[in-house]
Every structure is written in C-alpha cells, then in structure tokens.
Amino acid sequence: MKKEQKIKVGISLGDLNGIGPEVVLKTFAEAMMLDFCTPVIIGSVKVLNQIRKELDVELSLHGIDAFAKALEGKVNVLNIWKENISVEPGVETAEAGKYALESFLTGVDALKNEEIDALVTAPINKANIQTEAFKFPGHTDYLAQELTGDAMMLMVSESLKVGLLTDHVAVKEISGKITPELITKKIETLYVTLQRDFGIGKPKIALLGINPHVGDNGVIGDEDDKVLIPTLEKIRATGKVVYGPYAADSFFGSGNYKNFDAVLAAYHDQGLIPFKTLAFGKGVNYTAGLNKIRTSPDHGTGYDIAGKGDADHSSFREAVFTAVNIYKHRSEYDVLTENVLKVSPRKPGGRGRSRNEGGRKYDKNS
Template sequence: MSEKDRKIRVAISIGDYNGIGIEIILKTLKEKEITELFTPVIFASTKLLSHQKDKLNLDRINFQGIQDASQIVDGKINVVNLWKDTIEVQFGKVTKTAGEHAFQSLKAAAQSVTDGFTDVLVTAPINKDNIQSEEFKFPGHTEYLGEVWGGFPLMFMVAEKIKVGLVTQHVPVSKIAQGITKKSVYSKIQQIHKSLVEDYTVQKPKIAVLGLNPHAGDNGLLGTEEQDIIIPAIERCKKEDKLVYGPYSADSFFTSDNLEVFDAVLAMYHDQGLIPFKTIAFDEGVNYTAGLKYVRTSPDHGVAYNIAGKGIANEESFKEAVYLALDLFKNRLDYAELTKNVLQHIPLKLEKGDNKE
C-alpha cells in the first residue's frame, strides 16, 4: 500500500491517566469497525491500557504493541510502548508521576507527526499543573505545540453551530487588556479567516468580533479599547475585502440568529468565548489548534477527576475531535491540490507566417 492510499494515522496522547483520558480514548475505539476509518496510534503502554480496558469491560479492543512509531501497522489499534514498568493508577488524584507520563506521551505523539509516521494529533486532557517541568513550561497544549511545531497557534473552539477563536488564551484576567493590541486582534482575525478558507472550505467567511468592555465600551464611556484598538483592526481587514464586523457586545451576541449569520466569532479572552461555547456545544465541542503546520484537536473538557474510574465519562467530544482531525486533514489536502500551480508557462511556437511582433 502506497503512502497516498493508506488510511490516515491518528496519533493519540493519553493525558493524565488518573483522569478520564484513557477511558474516553478506549470508548471511542471500542467498535471493531473503527480501524476501517483510520489507524489509531496511542502513545502509552499496553500494560496501562489493558488495565483500564479490563476495568471498563471493553473486551472487544485488541492492541498492536510496537516499540517505535516507525513500526505502525495499518488497520490495527497501535500502542507505542513508551514504558515497560507497571504504573499505579490513582483515579481522581493529582500525582507528579501522572504529569510526567502525560508529557512523555504528548512529546512522543507530537514528534511522530513531525517525523511523518502519523498524520494528525488528538490529545486527551492534561492537568496543566502536574505536567509542568523543566521541559514543559507552558500554560497548555496550544502553546507547547506552537513551540515544537512552529507557527502561530490559535485556540479555535469549534462545533457545528458555533466556532470561537480567542485573542488572549491562557492568561490571568489582570493581564488580558495588555494582550489586546491592534496587532494581536488583526492577526487573530487573519488566522480565523485562513482556517475557515483552508480547513473548512468557506470561500468568503463572515467573522464577528466581540468588544473587550461591557456593552463594547458604550462609545468610550466604559473603556476605549474598542475605539482605539479593535475598530481599527476591523477596518484594516475590511480594506482587504474581508467580511469582518463588530465590535459586538458579548453579553447579547450569542443568539441563534447571530450564530447563523457568522461563520466564526473572535472573543477577546478565554471565558468571554468559552463560557457561551461550552454552554451551546459542550458534548460535541472540539478544541482545534489552528495556525500550525499540522492538525491537532482535543475534547473541550478537562481531566474530570470527580468521575475518573467510574466508567461514566462521555466520549462524544473526544470522538468528535478524532473525526474533525480526519476531516481537517482531508480538507487541507484538497485545498493544497486546488491551489497549487498546475499550469506551467509554455512558450508558444510561432508557425511560419505568424506575426513575430
């Protein structure tokens, strides 16, 4: 089988194994037919996964244990064995070792995409505290992948009904205003526009931009960031023939009518965009890191220690993350094929008697 014809290979990092990460991974892969759609490659150990598989009574799942990503077997659920030791799982507890293993899984999975052994990355939730180390000093997956893959990562929360991008991501509330500049707002609009065109095949995207202050500043009465920063960034985009509108007041924007009009929304900070997003699309919502060379998706929830090990975690968001990664990978290939210069300049050979002037 040629590289072009093989199924898409999905690298999967397990996140914090004391949370629900492995449970939602296994539930997503439990149907035998799943390997007809893609080839899963989980970065962990067969011992760890078998322990949780038995606990969840998922007897139909069989693993193909390999030692390196170069040994992937298509049509199987591959497990790259990163560890040989038996791991003590402590559901619901925050442990240093769980954070260390979460990082090892993420690092190896991301590297496999870089090396071309896998095609896309889907990440299970991490604990942003216990994963911190000398190698991982980032607020989350988004910033880490921006470092190792290069590019300008955009946290793009996506679902069928709503897509939300953020200007500032994982920063304290006290520092949000410092991150709102003409350059940052403009660049995030550009990233959303580029993703909608290349990843979602929207020819003329319509993008709504929210204000920073209550009531979008009320013409300067409640803050001047809208007039001084956000509106100039929007006007610049309009001069480039982009359909960008706003700033809108965040408290009244997220209605069904508005969401039908726009292809995506740019929020100024984390909670401004994610509270309405998770309210509207929690089960099927996906965290997509746009703006990178490779596709990375993740469920839109955290480690959920409170239900870990109970077998009641909902895998729908993780499943949607996998399917979205497959769709985005295909869309990127199609876009690259459609936009490449297939017509080369061929000098015309003049026939005898043609005018040579």
C-alpha cells in the same frame, strides 16, 4: 489501483488518573472508527489493558515499538513505558503528570517527523505536568513553540466555531495584550484556517468587543473605540468579511452567531463559556494556524468521575473525526492551490477554492 492509505492519528493519553484513557478506549471500541483512520495510542499496552479490564471495555490492542509498524484495521499502542505504573483514578499525582507529558512529547515529535498525520490529545492536568524543561500553561503554548505558524485556540462544533484573541492570560492583562497587530494576525489566521482546513471559500467572521456593551462609547472603556474599531476598518478594506465589534452578552443568546462562519472572542471565558454551553460534549479544541494538526476534546481530566466508567467519549470521538476532516480538507486545498499556481504563475494571489467550500463535514458513514 493502489489502495489509499488511511490517515494515521497519534493519540496522547493525558493524565492516567483522569478520564483520558477511558474516553480513548471507548472511542476505539467502536469498530467504525478504524474505517476512517489508523490510530496509534502512545503509552503502554499493559497499562491500557489494566484500565480496559477495570472499565469492562471490549477492545483488542495491538502493541508496537515504532510508529512505522502501525497496522491498518488495528488499535495500535506504541509502547513507550516498560515500568509498572500505579493508576489511581481521581487522584492528582506527580507520576501521572510525568507519563502524561512523556506521551504528549512523543506525539509532538512524531508530528514534526511526519510519523503521524495528526495528533489528538487527551486531557492533562496543567499543574502536575510542569517540569524544569516544560513550563507551559497547556498543550497549545508548547505546540506554538515547536511547530511552524501562528497558533490559535479554535473551538469547533457542527454549528459553531469560536477563536480567541487571547487564551491563557490573566484577566488583568487582557486589554494590554490586544493590539492592532494581534487582531490583524489572529483574523488572518482564522480566515486562512476557515478556507484551508474547513473548505469555506469566503469566510464571514464576527469579532466580540473587549468591554461590556463594547464600551458604551467610552463610558465603560475606550479599548473598543480606539483599538478594535479602527483595526477592523483597515482589515475590511482588504476585502475580508469581518463584522463587529459585537456586545458579547447578547451575541450568542440572540442567535446572531448563526450568521457567521466563525466568531473571534477577545479572551478565554468570553468565548469558551458560551461555546461549552451550546456545544459541550460535542465540541473540539483545535490548535489552528500551525503547519501540523492537533485536536482535543472540550473537557478536562474529570477526576470526579475517573475510574467509574461514566465518562462520555463523544467529544473525544469528535476530536478524532475533526482531525481526519481537517487533514482531508487541507490536502485537497493544497493540491488545488498548487494547481492554480501552476496554471497562473504570475498570479500567486489566486484563490484555490476547495470543492468542499460549504464546509461539509466528512461523512462518517461513507
């Protein structure tokens, strides 16, 4: 019987002067990680060995010059930089932004060309990564342009999933961007993601209101009454289990989020503040809705602790596990769906239920 090939996970290093390289090295210094995937870190063996020695991380790195040469059981490093690079922990530099961008773009190209199965991105600095050719507020927006599908920022932890109607949008622009079309599209994306990527057969979703107290019957604002509520009624008529809108100020504190498979927040801070309060250090940022898989940790560059060896790599490790989990769930779902269509060609709407319908997390100890 042919041995099953391990999932190949590309790793972009993020800002070299931040904690990205540290959390990457610490993650793969754990020998068990190689039981679940074949990592390919995109950068430079020379630079990583320099950082590794300064942080006193015991790890053997295997240099390669092509993704196809990655070996199972090794921490592979795709060498894309030949020049000497000055690493200055905690300092924002144009040079660090340049190499962070090169690592990320190489990873995205590899995803598109199916040279890797998933991409996990270490944190970037959104300011120093900007160029004439790259003018995006973050990873997600670029991925949305380069890949197929409707991208959604989805924060994921063991007990909580929070998606966003709007993400990197100025507060003054939020209400104008939330339309019936956007709500419908985002709920559809989230619904399919929960089924296909997390193995949840009949997702139950909660939507948070736009205004405080869901507008208090129009006293504080009428967007919830005029936009959210009528749209949700139409969506529920299609059979989807979607409730709301809920007042955001009490939704998480009351524990109501535990009654749902996922929560859809109206804007960035409404969703990410409670998520990071409840799951910081264990959470993962997943770009849902695309034809390829990308995850990242739930933190930033961490300039204040860079180079000190104090960075917690738990979130990055979870980002790797989440990418592996999603790849496995998605592959199973697609095979089962294809088989259903073959058996019942006249019923293309038939459900392909994953045998992992309960949303079981991939067992790290198996």
